[in-house]
Amino acid sequence: xxxVSARRGAVYVSVAATAWGTGGAAGSLxxxxxxxxxxxxxxxxxxxxxxxxxxxxxxxxxxxRRNPAGESDAGRRDHDQSRxxxxxxxxxxxMAVYQAAYFAAITHSGVAVAxxxxxxxxxxFAALGSRFLLRExxxxxxxxxxxxxxxxxxxxxxxxxxxxxxxSVAGIGFxxxxxxxxxxxxxxxxxxxxxxxxxxxxxxxxxxACLAPFALVEGVVPEMSLAxxxxxxxxxxxxxxxxxxxxxxxxxxLSATTVSIISLGEAVGAxxxxxxxFGEHLTLLAWSGCVLLLAxxxxxxxxxxxx
Numbered sequence: 033x034x035x036v037s038a039r040r041g042a043v044y045v046s047v048a049a050t051a052w053g054t055g056g057a058a059g060s061l062x063x064x065x066x067x068x069x070x071x072x073x074x075x076x077x078x079x080x081x082x083x084x085x086x087x088x089x090x091x092x093x094x095x096x097r098r099n100p101a102g103e104s105d106a107g108r109r110d111h112d113q114s115r116x117x118x119x120x121x122x123x124x125x126x127m128a129v130y131q132a133a134y135f136a137a138i139t140h141s142g143v144a145v146a147x148x149x150x151x152x153x154x155x156x157f158a159a160l161g162s163r164f165l166l167r168e169x170x171x172x173x174x175x176x177x178x179x180x181x182x183x184x185x186x187x188x189x190x191x192x193x194x195x196x197x198x199x200s201v202a203g204i205g206f207x208x209x210x211x212x213x214x215x216x217x218x219x220x221x222x223x224x225x226x227x228x229x230x231x232x233x234x235x236x237x238x239x240x241a242c243l244a245p246f247a248l249v250e251g252v253v254p255e256m257s258l259a260x261x262x263x264x265x266x267x268x269x270x271x272x273x274x275x276x277x278x279x280x281x282x283x284x285x286l287s288a289t290t291v292s293i294i295s296l297g298e299a300v301g302a303x304x305x306x307x308x309x310f311g312e313h314l315t316l317l318a319w320s321g322c323v324l325l326l327a328x329x330x331x332x333x334x335x336x337x338x339x
Contacts, residue, residue, distance in 0.1 A: 038336040039336050042332065045279060045294045046329065047274075048274075051270050051271045051278075052271050053305060057305055059267065062260065065259050066255055066264070067255040069250040070131075070138075071132065071135065072254070078237075079240050080269065082237050082240070084268060084269050084272075120231060123220060124239040126213045126214070126217035127238075129210070130209075131243065132243065137207035137210060141206075146203065149204055149208060150208075153208055153211035153215075155182070155292035155293050156178075157211055157216075161215060162222070162288040162289045166223060168288065170289055174293070177332050178328075180331075183324055184296075184323070184324030185325055187317050187320050190317060221283045222288040225280070229277060232273075232280050236272070286336065294333065
């Protein structure tokens with residue numbers, strides 16, 4: 033696997049967050065044009081994402097070369113693949129959990145509250161897990177960036193959250209479960225980061241298998257049209273295959289906490305997309321949140337480049 037520098041890892045996760053910011057809009061359009069529900073959309077994005085990454089994966093050479101220890105390259109690959117097999121199970125399960133729990137949180141508490149709680153709790157869980165499970169220290173710069181990013185997220189979503197309907201305890205619980213699932217995937221991927229592409233592909237397949245029974249009940253066959261096909265391909269390729277591929281690569285170079293904080297840039301991307309494409313308006317408070325959140329992300333990216 034090609035080594036990824038901290039600078040490149042920061043760029044990777046920034047691009048991934050930007051791509052994720054467009055995923056919500058694409059999913060919302062699919063609800064309207066394709067007649068799919070949230071779980072059905074998630075199933076398709078995972079399946080298309082896995083197919084895309086598999087298509088880009090070079091086939092192994094038939095030539096078997098021996099390493100100094102006497103083990104062939106093919107044997108080494110088989111060993112790595114068998115070792116990877118069990119690793120994708122918790123990855124895929126975690127991906128299915130945070131997708132399903134997020135949609136359940138939306139059902140009980142609305143989009144705004146579900147998004148704020150999920151995105152806000154994820155880096156906190158990642159920071160705690162990174163410290164106690166991975167022994168990665170949260171430095172002063174990272175701690176300040178985390179605080180600034182959470183404050184920016186609160187400002188960005190404050191008005192929408194206040195206008196949302198009253199949150200239920202169940203809705204907040206589901207949002208926290210979604211955040212825990214996402215943080216768990218981040219921490220586990222950081223701990224086992226030797227094959228990011230294989231992790232992404234396996235995670236998509238296992239996640240799709242977990243979601244398939246619920247998608248079949250909800251409805252899994254889209255109402256096909258040119259717009260629906262284009263949206264499905266875009267959702268599977270850009271916010272899924274590209275974004276998660278870069279995300280898992282970034283975890284080979286950056287701490288779980290840093291990746292989680294930079295990922296909050298997704299909220300800014302989604303807000304700006306709403307302004308540019310859907311004609312939404314942001315208040316001065318929301319714009320201030322965008323600036324603060326981007327500043328926190330920029331500090332971490334600059335710190336990675338300096339390192």
